[in-house]
Amino acid sequence: MTHCPECGAPAEPRSCEELFQVLLALDHSRQPPWGPLHGVSVSCFLLQHPARIPGADAAPPWSLLHAYLRDGLDGANRRIRHARRGNSHRHPGGFVPAVPEVAAPDVDRPPARFAVTIADVAGGGDFPAEGFAGRVRDWAAATVDAWTSRPG
Template sequence: MSECADCHAVGRFGSCEDLFHVLLALDHQRLAPWGPHHGVNVACYYLQHPSTAPKNTDDGQWAMIEAYGTGGLEAVNQIQSRRVAENRHGLFKPHDAMPAPARIHPPSFTIEDLSVDGSFPAEGYERRMNRWVSSVISERLGPV
């Protein structure tokens, strides 16, 4: 076990990157509960693991987190639909997205917690996603 330098998870079930790949495999099956949360999963992961986030891009990860925090998956789906439509017409500009505020508190819930035992069980997944999003928001804005 080794502690993650970005989120300080202890690595009980492998590295955060290993867990992220397991989660992405579940997301890409497009099955509930994982698939519908794909955009939020990616945003949470990259916001808690900035050293792994793609360089020179801002795909609006913070907008996804804020949308989920205030309006759930429906709000996220609206953002994603709008982006797809804008992209189809060559209008989407990722640099127009609002950057995330700087982290001021350490994470209280990480991908390791979301995974429960490394397997991301379906039972309780949405509740755990709410905790992950709340953690990412409180890391930057204080307690929610």
């Protein structure tokens, strides 16, 4: 069996990219439980696949996961609202990046494996609603844990 070179998840029967596209379709439906957790899911995926992080800036997804793990969905939503306000054309002076409360990891040195990946959250590939929020919380915790406990 082949595995994802970035997160270590099984690449069969669906790759991480294929699973991510399924998840995005569910997220964009804006229906619970998927829609409300969109930012958290995207942050987990990006931090487990750091080659896809725009500008190699891990601060936004890193801050969002810390806010989520500390304060739940309300904390994540506050972080998202702050980022949207700062990125708004209505903000005087232009873009104001969110200041991470915890230093973001160096995406050039990612962990080799994660205890929970998108394959685990997919629950067979269709991201069943039952237990989805708990699986995403486990995914977020495993993502942060892998980045913070890696050697050197």
